[in-house]
Amino acid sequence: MSMRSNMKTVRISIIGFGYVGAGLAEVIRRKRADLVSTYGLDVRIVGIADLNGIFIDEQGLDEAELLKLRTGAKDWERPGGMTTLELIKELDYEVMVETTHTDVTSGQPGLTHITTALESGRHVVTSNKGPLALEYSRLTDLAAAQGCALKYEATVGGAMPLISLIRDNLAGNGVLSIQGILNGTCNYILTRMAEEGLPYEHVLKEAQELGYAEADPSSDVKGLDTAVKLVILANSVFGMNATYRDVEVTGITAITPDALKLADDAGYVIKLIGEVSREGCLKARPRLVPKDDPLNVGGTLNVATIKTDLAGDITVIGKGAGPIEAASAILADIISIYR
Numbered sequence: 001m002s003m004r005s006n007m008k009t010v011r012i013s014i015i016g017f018g019y020v021g022a023g024l025a026e027v028i029r030r031k032r033a034d035l036v037s038t039y040g041l042d043v044r045i046v047g048i049a050d051l052n053g054i055f056i057d058e059q060g061l062d063e064a065e066l067l068k069l070r071t072g073a074k075d076w077e078r079p080g081g082m083t084t085l086e087l088i089k090e091l092d093y094e095v096m097v098e099t100t101h102t103d104v105t106s107g108q109p110g111l112t113h114i115t116t117a118l119e120s121g122r123h124v125v126t127s128n129k130g131p132l133a134l135e136y137s138r139l140t141d142l143a144a145a146q147g148c149a150l151k152y153e154a155t156v157g158g159a160m161p162l163i164s165l166i167r168d169n170l171a172g173n174g175v176l177s178i179q180g181i182l183n184g185t186c187n188y189i190l191t192r193m194a195e196e197g198l199p200y201e202h203v204l205k206e207a208q209e210l211g212y213a214e215a216d217p218s219s220d221v222k223g224l225d226t227a228v229k230l231v232i233l234a235n236s237v238f239g240m241n242a243t244y245r246d247v248e249v250t251g252i253t254a255i256t257p258d259a260l261k262l263a264d265d266a267g268y269v270i271k272l273i274g275e276v277s278r279e280g281c282l283k284a285r286p287r288l289v290p291k292d293d294p295l296n297v298g299g300t301l302n303v304a305t306i307k308t309d310l311a312g313d314i315t316v317i318g319k320g321a322g323p324i325e326a327a328s329a330i331l332a333d334i335i336s337i338y339r
């Protein structure tokens, strides 16, 4: 590995070591040399915290060792009885990555973690949708007041660039609306039911086994997860002050194989489409999509069409969930803080 003279050490903590937190450790392990040679960043995980315990090492933890925690080949520890909030406040590091599970009712525990990190002067990168869907304005104001970054590309569309695409590459454009498929679990269920006539319960179980579904999959299939992502877009792209309660939501639980067959015969597919517009439209509902429409993507893919005043329509397609995919967005957010 060639070391650059202007190398910057970036110490991160990872709060929540489930699929996504461990995915980030794996990605940092794989990308260490590239991070140094391309970006001049020496990224070290100096602390991780989970409900099960804590690991810290101010010189940097060994990612391969940490990954053994996920397979049960290594036991959790908790040095000195340290709590997660103590780690967030007291450890020496620059960026807290918050990857605990999404709870849209309370936003917890992510909301407290993010607030505490920002109040302690740490940058925050998160994949946790709950805190942003509930308290977007308070958190972004707090980050600005503290001179800290708050980045959340992984919350909407996983690996699919959307928020940074609009902010950076489409800068200067007025965004008229965004519509698309923002939930991989629903897309997987509808695709498998339509293409293979499989029953709903069977396909939902498959989506859970793939690690796509939320801890409580009813939030996927009832449309709540899509609503939460729309709210993050509404607030961050359109400057609204919405919460998920403002979204008109219909899930996919009432979609039958017969309905999918009828749509198919008429040249359509049924997709759970989220839509947000600058006029204030906020809807997540099943819609008929022509088979040749760019929004007709299958499997677990996500897709979004951004309607703009200068660039016209831009459609992005990508993997909306998965540990390495979410970690891709998190890593890009970390790098962007130091560019």
Ligand code: HSE
Pocket (backbone or CB within 6 Å): 155, 158, 182, 183, 184, 185, 186, 212, 213, 214, 220, 225, 320, 321, 322
């Ligand atoms: N449960 C979500 C989905 C995960 O299926 O898209 C990513 O937010």
